[in-house]
Amino acid sequence: MSRRAVIVGGGVTGLSTAYHLARKSYGSVTVVEKGRVGDGASSRAAGIITGLLWSETGIRARKISLTRFRELSGELDGYRFQDVGCLNLFDAASWPERERLLPLYDRLGVEYTVMDQAEMAATWPDLALSGELVGLFDPLGGYSEPDHYLPALADGCRALGVEIRKGCMVSDFIVDGGRMAGVVADGRRIEADAVVSTVHVWTLKVLETIGLQLPLKSFVHQRYVTAPLPAPVRIPAVNANPYGGYLRPHYGQRLLAGIENPEAPEFRVPGRTFLMSTITPPPGLDEAAR
Known part of the structure; x- marks a missing residue:
């Protein structure tokens, strides 16, 4: 039987994970995204990359x-x-x-x-x-350019047979014998041999359903x-x-x-249904920028 992988989150990390799994013939790969592809930080990223990092591991990566x-x-x-x-x-x-x-x-x-x-x-x-x-x-x-890279990556995934389910929210994880065995999305079970969570700022809210708390701040x-x-x-x-x-x-x-403002306060994601589009700039910012 073919192996099955479920990727939670349809941003650049989720799509890239799905693309490379499919490219290496992992098996059946499904991406589950609660909104649109790239609807979170991915579509708002600068996308800048340099190889001049601070550690040997980072440089090689x-x-x-x-x-x-x-x-x-x-x-x-x-x-x-x-x-x-x-x-x-x-x-x-x-x-x-x-x-x-x-x-x-x-x-x-x-x-x-x-x-x-x-x-x-x-x-x-x-x-x-x-x-x-x-x-x-x-x-x-x-x-x-995120506006070019994300749709191209999504199309590349589909061309390799990846299923991308948009508007499909994960509400729970399936745990069997102490190991991850799939997800529950929109009330339906999706069983898998591998589950990858790539949900960025939603990580704490998504993983709290299985009691995981990671040292993350947004x-x-x-x-x-x-x-x-x-x-x-x-x-x-x-x-x-x-x-x-x-x-x-x-x-x-x-x-x-x-x-970036080093004095910026932590932003706590209110829940799994949170959308980044609801964040608005401070009043008067447009005029101040002029």
């Missing part, structure tokens, strides 16, 4: 990821990895800590270029930088997209570490920017 994104550009119709590179910015206080990692990058064969302010200005005239900054450029980095992240600009902005993806933000081109001749 990112090398695999960067290779796969380029391969997926040829496997998935409608998707292309935006290989514009990734510029990681540091100020005088934060650069020494990252500089100490350069020997690790060298040992693992990771490509990078250290750039000063003048070199960055000459390479990307559209990128206006102030202050004394050091740039660590990853030529293999870049980004994915925070609201601010991400903005500009109106179309008169001309394309030719810059790489930018991780502006000193400012707690990032910036990248966005399709439609726009820019995408995000910022």
